[in-house]
Amino acid sequence: MDQETLFTLALGLTSPWEVRNIRFSSEDRRLDIFVGFPRGSLFTCPVCGSKGAKAWDTAEKSWRHLNFFQHEAWITASVPRVKCDQGCGVKKIEVPWARSGSGFTLLFEAMIMIMAREMPVAQVAEIMDVHDTRLWRTLHHYVDEARSHLDLSEVKRVGMDETASRRGHHYISLFFDMDESQLLFATQGKDKETVDAFAKDLTAHKGRPKSVLQVCCDMSPAFISGVKAQFPDAEITFDRFHIMKIVNDAVDQVRREEATTQPLLAKTRYIWLKNPGNLTAKQQSTMNSLKNHKLKTARAYQIRLTLQDFFRLPTRQEGEAFLKRWYFWATHSRLPPIVAAAKTIKNHWDGVLNWFDSRLTTGLVEGFNSLLQAAKARARGYRSTANFITMAYLIGSQLNFSLPT
Numbered sequence: 001m002d003q004e005t006l007f008t009l010a011l012g013l014t015s016p017w018e019v020r021n022i023r024f025s026s027e028d029r030r031l032d033i034f035v036g037f038p039r040g041s042l043f044t045c046p047v048c049g050s051k052g053a054k055a056w057d058t059a060e061k062s063w064r065h066l067n068f069f070q071h072e073a074w075i076t077a078s079v080p081r082v083k084c085d086q087g088c089g090v091k092k093i094e095v096p097w098a099r100s101g102s103g104f105t106l107l108f109e110a111m112i113m114i115m116a117r118e119m120p121v122a123q124v125a126e127i128m129d130v131h132d133t134r135l136w137r138t139l140h141h142y143v144d145e146a147r148s149h150l151d152l153s154e155v156k157r158v159g160m161d162e163t164a165s166r167r168g169h170h171y172i173s174l175f176f177d178m179d180e181s182q183l184l185f186a187t188q189g190k191d192k193e194t195v196d197a198f199a200k201d202l203t204a205h206k207g208r209p210k211s212v213l214q215v216c217c218d219m220s221p222a223f224i225s226g227v228k229a230q231f232p233d234a235e236i237t238f239d240r241f242h243i244m245k246i247v248n249d250a251v252d253q254v255r256r257e258e259a260t261t262q263p264l265l266a267k268t269r270y271i272w273l274k275n276p277g278n279l280t281a282k283q284q285s286t287m288n289s290l291k292n293h294k295l296k297t298a299r300a301y302q303i304r305l306t307l308q309d310f311f312r313l314p315t316r317q318e319g320e321a322f323l324k325r326w327y328f329w330a331t332h333s334r335l336p337p338i339v340a341a342a343k344t345i346k347n348h349w350d351g352v353l354n355w356f357d358s359r360l361t362t363g364l365v366e367g368f369n370s371l372l373q374a375a376k377a378r379a380r381g382y383r384s385t386a387n388f389i390t391m392a393y394l395i396g397s398q399l400n401f402s403l404p405t
């Protein structure tokens with residue numbers, strides 16, 4: 001077997017394509033593979049599919065291929081325009097090793113997709129020795145292509161949350177299928193329009209907004225009004241961790257105000273954010289030493305701890321009775337931040353109690369957020385929000401990429 005035949009087989013080329021010549025330069029660290037076809041070869045017409053199309057003229061084109069050990073490999077071919085025997089005119093054909101418009105072979109692109117899930121794109125670019133904007137173009141293509149085949153007709157329970165896309169007040173909103181644990185949609189912003197855009201995307205992928213019966217989110221008015229407008233049959237459950245965060249923030253505010261007159265509270269911020277069981281021995285003894293000082297912060301802390309028990313109750317009925325008592329206690333605490341937090345909960349009463357029916361939290365989305373933020377940190381940010389969103393799909397969706405094996 002000659003080396004041309006060997007490379008023809010190695011590349012998986014099928015008739016009429018064959019390797020014509022190979023040039024290997026160890027000096028340039030480069031392997032060039034020249035691909036061609038015998039004179040008189042017949043091609044498939046890209047218009048009608050007839051197998052009787054003949055080459056009309058050719059144009060030379062090169063594609064970057066997978067490295068051959070440490071050598072850059074390139075495929076160069078004279079790509080024909082063909083003239084079909086059925087009278088379809090002169091048309092450019094697609095080559096089997098690359099997709100139209102790409103300067104990479106399919107295998108090279110497959111490698112990019114695999115590596116980009118595991119390491120920052122800039123690092124992939126360095127390893128493969130290509131500019132990262134070309135890699136991003138490939139990633140966008142495959143993600144968009146895979147998303148175009150999504151079937152979202154089964155989506156019934158959705159979780160939504162936002163995450164920072166870059167420094168300053170820049171966010172993207174994320175929409176998850178809570179049953180399949182996968183990212184459905186990501187878009188710039190955290191306003192009501194993001195929910196509108198999600199509903200539109202869902203509809204474009206065979207989903208029906210009327211089939212969405214449960215939504216879990218935080219108490220942001222944007223999400224709430226978006227859900228009411230776009231998913232009229234959905235019941236909202238407010239995420240328990242966001243509810244607790246509101247009360248936690250209130251405790252911290254009480255502490256900060258009290259600390260201006262109470263030096264004992266200096267450097268105790270993190271103690272009040274924790275649960276008693278999670279305190280270190282040192283924090284535990286600090287907490288004990290503060291016990292007999294009738295601190296407002298300690299009262300606020302007790303109110304916060306008690307609310308945690310709400311989420312452990314077995315039924316909605318018990319939950320509601322408990323929450324009523326808690327609300328009365330909190331609103332009579334004479335601690336303005338706690339009163340405000342309690343009123344926020346009161347204003348979202350049903351969505352808070354819906355926890356007992358849906359048992360939904362956005363914990364899944366938060367977990368994904370931390371993966372995404374870790375990837376962003378490793379990448380030292382992304383050039384654009386579009387890149388960030390593509391990375392989110394790459395990490396958070398079970399997309400089927402049509403890649404060669």
Ligand SMILES: [Zn+2]
Nearest residue numbers: 045048084088
């Ligand atoms: Zn034809």
